[in-house]
Amino acid sequence: MTKNDARGGVALWRRIADEIRLDIIGGKVSSGEQLPTEAALAQRFAANRHTVRRAFAVLAEEGVVRAEQGRGTFVNSARRLSYRIGRRTRFSEGLAGQVQDMHGELLSTRLENANASVARGLGLRPGTRVTRLERLSHADGRPLSRGTSWFPYQRFPDIAAVFGRTGSLTQAFAELGITDYSRASTRISARYGTPDEIRDIGLVPGSVMLVTEIVDVDADDRPIQYALTRFPADRLELVV
């Protein structure tokens, strides 16, 4: 129990990679700029040069940096997306102007009984039938979010089919008679990605995820959607 706790179960190369990536994403070092040399970083992190090299290998594979023999290592990539959230912001609007192409993918649908969280979110009794949708969204070809939504089955028995056809939640609601809805609550938390999320979004284990837990209501303040959406924290921030 000496160095175990000091490392906290996170490999040094991983922490070095995270810190450098954060400097890049946060704009501390600009695109194209040269990073400190491997030797300098080894000293800064009190690590061996090979450990720094391993961190760089990961960042290079992610496309964040690019090493050139004899010259140095350079920043390759852009900044983090800002996703604007508000009472009336629709999903794709929140990233307007930051991405070229944005599209969603319906992974699966299921009819199930509401657990305690879902029931509370939708204002139903636990056990009530709900439709569950698993979604994956892409921005400029890269997976950006992994969402799970629940809808009251009694009120929207066909929402899975309609959403699957239209691909848009706003449009699906419109066809089902909901012309207007808004965000009733947003809870934001952060945690490590689960193995499933890592697979779906294409991350490495231990990636940090931003999680939003939202409830949408219709014009009469009746809940119509409860959703959990997970974003990779190094690709996106939320703006309230």
Add this chain to the structure above:
Amino acid sequence: MTKNDARGGVALWRRIADEIRLDIIGGKVSSGEQLPTEAALAQRFAANRHTVRRAFAVLAEEGVVRAEQGRGTFVNSARRLSYRIGRRTRFSEGLAGQVQDMHGELLSTRLENANASVARGLGLRPGTRVTRLERLSHADGRPLSRGTSWFPYQRFPDIAAVFGRTGSLTQAFAELGITDYSRASTRISARYGTPDEIRDIGLVPGSVMLVTEIVDVDADDRPIQYALTRFPADRLELVV
């Protein structure tokens, strides 16, 4: 490069600990309830029993679980705090009813020149003099947040002294003639804790932090505070 990427630089015992902690914090298992046995968890995570034991050792040290020889391992701790944020919510109000005791601590103050981020937040030119405050807040005796605030020096030359005396930002502003202010913007991101934060808040390396970047404005919409506040993501969630 075979199992390296599979583990992602995060030790298995660490991921097991994180997942169990998340189940507890998220309310999947209730306080006092018995957790699955070490053998069962070893099977569930495809790990050795000793690896599970190590995860439990960490959680026990955090006070989240408690093992009893011959009986089993039991949940010890409560749920995650919900910090409500809004245009007019003051810091301590956001946790009303969830904590008994709440107090802040002023770590240090400094006069410095605004960097690009601070200048943008406060609507100043980079290089303008600003006062920087480093703060640490406690809830029920445990560190809960680590904040860094910047204030325009020209407008509030004495804010460090006043805040140090009163301990409350609202009160400090009041004494300096700002009787009303509100939140202009809130950006939320997540990342690993830095070594400094881990030391100040008392976490293990690799802990996930929620980061809020806020701008407060006076009644005339002039920025009066730019602040970065870091919360340990396993102790707190944000509610918008």
Add this chain to the structure above:
DNA sequence: TCGATTTGTCTAATTTAGTAGACAACTAGT
């Protein structure tokens, strides 16, 4: 062309993480 600087590659050794098995100590119910 030369030399200083930097990344790339290789070998080797040590420390930490994870697996495997055995058995002791304790609890609860029969």
Add this chain to the structure above:
DNA sequence: ACTAGTTGTCTACTAAATTAGACAAATCGA
């Protein structure tokens, strides 16, 4: 008292992470 089930402790081994050193290969300016 006994037994089944659970956590606690110990030893031994394998795999991954980290350190260490040496040298090759490329770049750049003097």
